[in-house]
Amino acid sequence: MNNTKRARYETRASILKALAHPTRLFMIEQLSKKSHCVLELTEMVGLDVSTVSKHLSILKNSGLVNVEKKGKQVFYSLRMRCALNFLDCVEAVLREQAQDRMDAIQ
Amino acid sequence: MNNTKRARYETRASILKALAHPTRLFMIEQLSKKSHCVLELTEMVGLDVSTVSKHLSILKNSGLVNVEKKGKQVFYSLRMRCALNFLDCVEAVLREQAQDRMDAIQ
DNA sequence: TGCATAATTGGCAAAATAACCAAATAAGAT
């Protein structure tokens, strides 16, 4: 792989990386249902506000979520609904893994 | 989030993590076209064999690829074709980002 | 049996990531 090609894959990987963290995955799911401000998400996640804010910043930079400021609060929502397809595939992988383990003990 | 829930999201995130690296992303694409042995992939990727082998081990453990031993060689292939849907969404995100930048300068 | 090839594993150093706390910024309310 030359440098140009590697850069191309790095860009794409960075979007996947944004999703590849339990907290961010959870937040993406919540944001797919309705938009939330930082404190609401902080409450749901159960980590420090600053940590949650940084996670949201990663999601924002990836282009996966929308940001809207309303007075003192900042509301995040899911921009790319197709990200939810990822999760369907992840579930499919888990089902396959479970089947493999079943096969292994028979 | 309680511990059970967090564990649930960690499992799912680990599958996404397997995809979220430029080298592994590239290999998944190659393996979607045809199966390859480790040395072939090493050639294409341009990193040390041991590095490529470790990346492949991550993909294998995620359940995304199949492994088949043939004589001295080990062939990897894409198991979960749905992983390619991920990449379609990634492309969609990139198109949106490009559009945003266009809008910004107008 | 010994040799060559293919792949994996262990160990180490450098880089990236994630968590917290403290401090700074932004905006509405008194």
Added chain:
DNA sequence: ATCTTATTTGGTTATTTTGCCAATTATGCA
């Protein structure tokens, strides 16, 4: 203008990840 609330940013530490080299394992061949 000051105070309070919401969010972000800077800094530190601990952990994880990635890459290479060297050594080991596995398989087929002479």
